[in-house]
Structure formats: C-alpha cells, structure tokens
Amino acid sequence: MKKIDKLILTSFLGPFILTFLVVVFILLNIHMLKYFDDIIGKDLGWDVIGQLLFYFAIFNTPVALPLAVLLSSLITFGNLGEHFELTAIKSLGISLVRSLLPIFAFVLLVTVGAFIVGNYMVPKAALEAYSLLYDIKQKKPALDLRQGAFYNAIPDISIKVNEKLADEGILKGIIIYDHRNRTGNKEVTVADSGRMYTFLNDQYLKLELFNGYNYIEGAGSGADISSGPVNQENYRKTKFTKTQIVFDLSSFGLNRTDKKWFQSNRIMRNMSELVSDMDSVNSEIKTQQLGIYTSSSQVFNYHLKKDTVEWPVDIKELKRKRDSLALNKDSKGESISRNQVIHVVRKTLDKKISISEKERSVSDSLFKIPFTRSEIGVASNQVRTVKSQIYNYNEQIKAHGDRFIEFEVQWHKILANSIACIAMFLIGAPLGSIIKKGGLGVPVLVSIIFFIVFYVLSLMGEKWAKQGTLPTVEGMWLANSVLVIIGLFFLKQARADARLFDSDFYNVVWDRLKRKFANTETTNFQI
Numbered sequence: 001m002k003k004i005d006k007l008i009l010t011s012f013l014g015p016f017i018l019t020f021l022v023v024v025f026i027l028l029n030i031h032m033l034k035y036f037d038d039i040i041g042k043d044l045g046w047d048v049i050g051q052l053l054f055y056f057a058i059f060n061t062p063v064a065l066p067l068a069v070l071l072s073s074l075i076t077f078g079n080l081g082e083h084f085e086l087t088a089i090k091s092l093g094i095s096l097v098r099s100l101l102p103i104f105a106f107v108l109l110v111t112v113g114a115f116i117v118g119n120y121m122v123p124k125a126a127l128e129a130y131s132l133l134y135d136i137k138q139k140k141p142a143l144d145l146r147q148g149a150f151y152n153a154i155p156d157i158s159i160k161v162n163e164k165l166a167d168e169g170i171l172k173g174i175i176i177y178d179h180r181n182r183t184g185n186k187e188v189t190v191a192d193s194g195r196m197y198t199f200l201n202d203q204y205l206k207l208e209l210f211n212g213y214n215y216i217e218g219a220g221s222g223a224d225i226s227s228g229p230v231n232q233e234n235y236r237k238t239k240f241t242k243t244q245i246v247f248d249l250s251s252f253g254l255n256r257t258d259k260k261w262f263q264s265n266r267i268m269r270n271m272s273e274l275v276s277d278m279d280s281v282n283s284e285i286k287t288q289q290l291g292i293y294t295s296s297s298q299v300f301n302y303h304l305k306k307d308t309v310e311w312p313v314d315i316k317e318l319k320r321k322r323d324s325l326a327l328n329k330d331s332k333g334e335s336i337s338r339n340q341v342i343h344v345v346r347k348t349l350d351k352k353i354s355i356s357e358k359e360r361s362v363s364d365s366l367f368k369i370p371f372t373r374s375e376i377g378v379a380s381n382q383v384r385t386v387k388s389q390i391y392n393y394n395e396q397i398k399a400h401g402d403r404f405i406e407f408e409v410q411w412h413k414i415l416a417n418s419i420a421c422i423a424m425f426l427i428g429a430p431l432g433s434i435i436k437k438g439g440l441g442v443p444v445l446v447s448i449i450f451f452i453v454f455y456v457l458s459l460m461g462e463k464w465a466k467q468g469t470l471p472t473v474e475g476m477w478l479a480n481s482v483l484v485i486i487g488l489f490f491l492k493q494a495r496a497d498a499r500l501f502d503s504d505f506y507n508v509v510w511d512r513l514k515r516k517f518a519n520t521e522t523t524n525f526q527i
Contacts, residue, residue, distance in 0.1 A: 005102040009103060011080065019072045020065065020072075031060060048132070048136070051132060055125040058121050059129060062118040065110060065113075066420040066423070066451075075443045080432075086436075104425065111421045111422055112418075118414045123269055145171070145196070162174075171196060174189075174207075176190075176207075187215070187216050192210060204248060207246075269407075290322075291393050409472055412472060429491075434490065458479040
C-alpha cells in the first residue's frame with residue numbers, strides 16, 4: 001500500500017469510528033424514547049436496562065453504518081480539500097477516482113459487515129429485545145403507596161394510606177380491603193399506624209399494623225350459624241394492638257416469556273428463513289387457488305363437465321401431486337400396489353360400460369323434465385354456497401399475498417441496507433471534495449439532508465411495495481437507485497473540479513442563459 005493510500009485511509013478511519021458511535025447513540029436514544037413510558041417506574045435492574053440497550057444498539061447498526069459512511073467520507077475529503085492536500089495529490093498525477101480506491105475498498109468491507117450484521121445478528125437481537133420489552137410491559141410498576149389514594153397493584157388487595165413518612169418507613173391511617181375470597185368489601189382492616197418492608201429478595205411484603213380493627217362480614221366469619229337462618233350473614237370485629245400481614249409480590253417480578261412466540265415476526269428472520277417462509281406462504285396460496293377450481297366442480301357435477309376454463313400449470317401440478325399421494329394410500333393409511341390401483345380403475349370402467357343403451361336414454365331424458373320449485377331452491381342454495389366459498393378463498397389468498405409481500409420486502413431490505421453504504425460513499429466522497437469544508441459543520445448538515453432523502457425514499461418505496469403500487473424489487477431499491485445516480489453526478493462534477501457550491505458557478509450559468517435567450521429574441525425579431 002502506498003503512503004498516499006495510508007494517509008487517505010487513516011484520515012477516514014478516525015471520523016468513521018467516531019461518527020458511527022455517535023449515530024448509534026442518537027438512533028438508540030430515539031428508539032428508546034418510544035418505549036420510555038413502558039420502562040419507567042418498573043424498578044428494573046441495570047442488567048435488564050443494559051441488555052435492552054445492547055440489543056437495540058445492534059438492531060440500529062444497519063441504519064447507522066450508511067449514515068456513518070456518508071458523514072465520515074464528507075469530513076475526510078472535506079478536510080483534504082480544505083487543507084489543499086487533495087490538490088497536492090492531483091498535482092502528482094493521481095486522479096480523484098484513484099484517490100477514492102482505498103476508502104472504497106474499506107467501504108466494501110463495511111458493506112459485507114453490514115450484511116452479516118443485518119442477516120444474522122439483527123434478527124437475534126430483535127428477538128431478544130422485543131421479547132424482553134414485552135415482558136417489561138407486562139411487569140407491574142414498582143410498589144409505590146401514595147398518600148390519600150388506593151393502591152390496587154397487589155392482586156385482590158386495595159390499600160389506602162393517609163400519611164406516609166418515607167424516611168422512617170412509617171405509615172399512618174391505613175385501610176386494607178381484602179378481596180381474595182371474592183365476596184366484595186366484606187373483609188376490612190383498619191389501623192392507626194404501621195410499617196412496611198419487603199423480605200426474601202423482594203418476593204414478599206410485610207405490613208406491621210398497630211392499634212386497629214379487623215372487620216369480617218359473612219357466613220364464613222367463624223361465628224355459630226346453626227341457631228340462626230341460613231341466609232343470615234354474620235359479623236365479626238377483632239381488635240388488635242399489633243398484627244402482621246404478608247402479601248405475595250411474585251407478580252411484580254420480571255417473568256420471561258418463551259421466545260418461540262415471537263420468532264414468526266419478519267424482522268426476526270434471516271434471509272434463508274424468509275425464503276422458507278415465502279415458500280410456505282406460496283404453497284398456502286396455491287392450496288387456496290386449487291380450492292377455488294375444485295369447489296364448484298364438487299357441487300355442479302353435470303353442468304361443469306363441459307367447463308372450458310383452463311387451469312394454471314402450477315395448479316394442475318399441485319392437483320396431480322395430491323391425487324398421486326391419495327392413490328398411494330388406502331383408507332387405513334397403508335400403501336397399496338400399482339396392480340391394486342389398476343384393478344380398481346378397471347372395475348369402475350367395467351361397471352360404467354355395463355350400463356345399457358336404454359338406461360342411458362332414460363338418464364338423458366331426466367334432464368328434459370321441467371324443474372320444480374324445490375329443485376330450483378336447492379340449486380340456488382348450492383350457488384350461494386359456492387359463492388361464499390370462493391369469497392372466503394379469495395380473502396385467504398389476499399391475506400397470504402400480503403404476508404408474502406411482507407417477507408419479500410424484509411428479504412430485500414436486508415440487502416438494500418447493506419448496499420446503501422456504497423451509495424452513501426458515492427455521494428459523500430465526491431461531495432466532500434467539491435465542498436472542501438471539513439469539521440462537523442457543513443458535512444453534518446449535508447449528511448442530514450441526504451439521510452432524510454434516503455429515509456423518506458425508503459419509507460415510500462416500502463409502502464408502495466406493500467400496497468402493490470410498485471413491484472417489491474423496484475420499491476425496495478428505489479432509495480439506493482436514486483442515491484447512486486446522485487452520487488455518480490457528483491463524481492462527474494468532482495472530476496471536472498466543478499464548484500457547485502460557489503456563487504460564481506451559478507452566476508456564470510445565469511449569464512449563459514441570459515445570452516442564449518437574448519440571441520433567440522434577436523433572431524426572432526430579424527425574421
């Protein structure tokens with residue numbers, strides 16, 4: 001490697017690592033703000049928060065890499081142009097395209113890395129992150145008794161405290177409603193004061209109550225009910241100087257859900273799994289289409305004998321495979337031989353041939369008899385049944401088709417996010433050599449503009465692909481195609497040392513346009 005290549009590459013690596021970490025941090029904060037309300041107040045440990053941040057950081061890596069490439073390439077070539085190092089390189093006879101080669105080779109490695117991360121690490125990180133986030137959402141908030149309000153987070157228990165001394169852990173004016181017996185507000189405990197604390201690794205809550213009463217209303221209060229009416233409820237009042245109540249807080253823990261319930265989501269599948277999913281969905285679509293072609297023939301056995309609708313080739317193949325599988329098994333599920341199949345077919349044909357000509361004429365004459373009202377009603381019901389079946393089949397085909405597009409979109413999205421690194425480099429490097437401004441001022445502004453363009457085009461392409469407005473390939477590669485065209489334009493202008501961002505450049509263009517229109521007006525006047 002030449003010294004100039006080392007100079008250019010080393011000047012790129014520092015800004016790339018820095019901008020990548022900054023972009024990941026910004027995207028991570030934006031992502032976490034969406035779930036801030038679900039996380040706050042759940043008394044989560046730092047290990048859980050750390051896992052969530054780590055998984056979401058990996059999840060945002062495929063988006064952060066293209067932006068980091070764009071920003072770092074702008075900064076690198078902007079600094080080289082600002083300090084006239086790019087001019088010195090050109091004076092040595094080294095073209096701009098040749099000076100881009102070392103960074104372009106590194107960007108290719110980054111693209112491969114982005115693909116590996118997006119195809120293998122991101123699905124696993126998404127599975128871990130969103131399954132953990134689901135469990136966090138299901139977790140109850142931390143135990144927090146507020147003064148003058150009922151606290152109902154403990155199952156079947158309602159607690160109200162009039163005054164709470166947090167520093168001393170003392171409660172005053174305590175009222176507890178116990179609903180564990182499912183009898184309503186018939187068991188109440190009132191105390192003047194008390195203390196609250198947890199034990200056994202916060203699995204249980206103990207309340208020590210002082211100077212109070214326990215009220216129980218109902219037949220189960222322990223009183224003798226043999227002398228009174230059966231439906232008469234009893235009442236019991238117990239005074240205490242000190243008592244203890246223990247509550248189970250297991251529902252406040254973070255219970256993990258089996259990850260298999262989340263694995264079917266498309267963002268948690270790699271490309272090979274997505275291909276398998278698309279094959280499964282495509283098989284379901286063909287099955288529903290086969291049902292459409294066979295449902296009507298099962299009801300109208302006579303009128304569809306001369307049906308001229310041609311079955312698609314793939315549906316015929318599916319029907320042939322299913323029929324062959326059905327013939328290879330008897331009613332008990334055991335395999336039957338080829339000779340048995342031939343024997344059954346010949347027996348059926350012989351039975352049909354044995355019908356006499358007289359019987360044929362009689363059966364044909366049946367169709368010449370006028371239809372009765374009941375026969376017309378039966379036929380109408382059969383038509384409605386077939387119509388309903390076809391409608392259901394079409395709805396199923398539409399639903400499976402939407403799922404197929406979602407899997408196909410995700411498959412192309414993994415590739416498109418990786419190739420976006422090359423598209424961003426084609427924009428950033430030539431544009432930096434044109435702007436000739438380093439630092440974090442102009443490059444950051446330009447990077448934000450092009451990243452917004454990339455993000456908006458990606459969203460539009462994905463939306464149009466899912467809606468069927470554009471084919472999936474065109475919709476998912478729309479953003480990269482536009483950015484590559486813009487990048488090639490900037491590369492052409494950079495090779496010609498065009499000053500696109502200088503006012504003199506546009507003044508010259510404006511003067512040329514004015515002279516052109518002036519010559520046109522003069523020619524028209526002479527004519």
